[in-house]
Amino acid sequence: MSSYTLRLYVTGKTPRSEQAIANLRRICKEQLQSEYEMSVIDVLERPELADDERILATPTLIKALPLPIRRVIGDLSDVEKVLLGLDLRRIEPVEN
């Protein structure tokens, strides 16, 4: 059983940021149950963390674990794409 480490980078408390955070929470709850760890990083407060990951676009979601690392850009409103980006579509059929 692998647990997920997810980091969401946003810029400030804009509607788009709030949207992305809400979307991610919902997807995690529905798809990952409790096996995930999620942090939200405000790039305006911690720009050096965005430097470390060479992030240009916000919101950006990084799946640090399990490997391979995956990135998803956008407010995460397209759930299908988020699942694709997090490799969740391929894992699910195997576990079922």
Next chain:
Amino acid sequence: MDEVTSVAKLETGIPGFDLIAEGGIPKGRTTLVTGTAGSAKTVFAAQFLAEGIRRFNQAGVFVTFEETPDDIRKNMISFGWPIAMWESERKWAFVDASPQPGEEEVKAGTYDLGAFLARLEHAIRRVGAERLAMDSLSAIFQRFRETNLIRHELFRIASGLRQMGMTAVLTGERIAEYGEIARYGVEEFVSDNVIVLRHVLEDEKRRRTMEILKFRGTTHQKGEFPFTITPVGGIIGIPLSAIELKQRSSNVRITSGIGEIDEMCGGGFFRDSVLLVSGATGTGKTLMVTQFVAGGVSENERCLLFAFEESREQLFRNANGWGFDFAEMERDGRIKVVCEYPEVRTLEDHLIEMKRIIEEFEPTRVAVDSLSALERVSTLKSFREFVIGITSFMKHQEIAGLFTSTTPNLLGGSSVTEAHISTITDSIILLRYVETYGEIRRGVAILKMRGSRHDKVIREFTIDSNGMHVGRAFRDVVGILSGQTTALPTTDLERMNKMFAADEQL
């Protein structure tokens, strides 16, 4: 709008460029630098920051979208720009936006480049930057396919940079040397100012040029200006007309090293004039060069000779034959002889190197033997620019110049060299073979002497172990200049004399 106030300029420090830009690039604005692959955009961007640090102690931020910061550090160290050191001194900061290999980005919803802008601001604050370089805008469009969104974001970033008072150079990729300003057709709208770097293949030779397409609200020189990239120092622009404007004109006469020639010229050459000596092979051009140099030494001047046709040994042996000891003069530091094959470098690089040697040796006379040899390694356009460049540089320093040009035909005619540069030089001296009654003699004529009276007669000259001796006029021959010499019978001569005499009476 605050367009009423004139736009201030920021000196880039890139040699030659600021003259073309009439002071620099618009301060506190963004300037787009576009060019095809290999047109030196990245060098321009990096040099903009490097010169800012070296010359003006202004810190800079480099945003890279293509190469990694490590690649840039390595590539630029050869130009003598210690980026890593500057980073540790907080004069240079990178914003690394280069693509991460193997990490795909999936797009799931709307986004903006807020993180990028935040990182820009962070880097600018961290080093207190006044300059910013972004290489390249086109790469952003490649990364994020949503052109409209990216255009909108770039406008936001450009206005953000403006608010922070940044003077920024943004590069853009072009597909062709002439055509669309940049690949995505939108890069130019992000910026009020556009510079184009070109790298054109012409007659199998590469030619680099820079052109300022527009500077909003301020002036600049127009047209393409050649530039070169030197291994130490990067881009050097060659602003021709910019130098030309500053020329002074001197009335001081100097000796040509040949008394009779001085007389024919009305008392010698002018101090800051550039002369062209044209003649077929063997007519005595190198001799004139030798006497010009020796004449300078006899007046306690410092003379520099660039020889592109003969070896040092040949030159020194010839000079010895005419009674001039070049080896001793060089030992005494009176003259300097530089012998090189024209093919060792491009003409643009020759110009830079010759200027460097002139600045180092500080001569009052410079001779180039011959221009025709240099013409072989360039296109006509480059050649003309070279002659203008070296001529205006020498005039600016009040150096007397003597250039030689070899005509392709033994008798008469003119060379391509002359046709293209005769208007640039102040004076032209022709050396010609003259065929008379089955005999080859030599003739000399002053074709042009700007700002002075001169002898209009074609005179015979001879060469012996003391050099050149100018004698009487060729009175009985016509067609020397065209090479179709015809001896005139005495009766014809008399008739012609009468004809002109009759004219004068009218």
